[in-house]
Amino acid sequence: MTESQLQCFRQALERQLKESMFVFELLNRAVNRTHKDLKEESRDKSVLYAEIEQLLHQADQERQRVGEIHMALNRMERGDYGICVSCRKRISLTRLEIFPTARFCAGCTRLMEQQKKNRARG
Ligand SMILES: [Zn+2]
Numbered sequence: 062m063t064e065s066q067l068q069c070f071r072q073a074l075e076r077q078l079k080e081s082m083f084v085f086e087l088l089n090r091a092v093n094r095t096h097k098d099l100k101e102e103s104r105d106k107s108v109l110y111a112e113i114e115q116l117l118h119q120a121d122q123e124r125q126r127v128g129e130i131h132m133a134l135n136r137m138e139r140g141d142y143g144i145c146v147s148c149r150k151r152i153s154l155t156r157l158e159i160f161p162t163a164r165f166c167a168g169c170t171r172l173m174e175q176q177k178k179n180r181a182r183g
Pocket residue numbers: 145146147148149150165166167168169170
């Protein structure tokens with residue numbers, strides 16, 4: 062991977078990081094607001110609880126995304142960004158363009174999904 066390609070991926074990751082942190086912040090605010098709504102007698106509590114649960118779930122996913130982006134940026138620092146953590150082969154640029162946080166090459170991902178399916182089948 063060339064230095065300018067790496068730079069492009071770094072920018073994409075930093076943009077995603079900013080977005081994810083912004084969304085995470087919005088979700089947290091929505092959770093707090095919904096918690097306040099719970100104090101109002103007129104509101105349907107079961108609806109609000111369901112809403113909070115959904116918001117927390119989304120916030121959790123966003124937090125995971127932030128973690129994945131941080132890990133990708135760390136790999137960049139170490140100089141092994143774009144290298145499959147399992148087989149140590151290069152991850153294709155096309156794959157990284159679609160999933161800049163990818164840790165595994167397409168081959169290893171396929172293999173893992175296959176194993177997961179087999180386990181699920183028992
Ligand atoms: Zn691999």
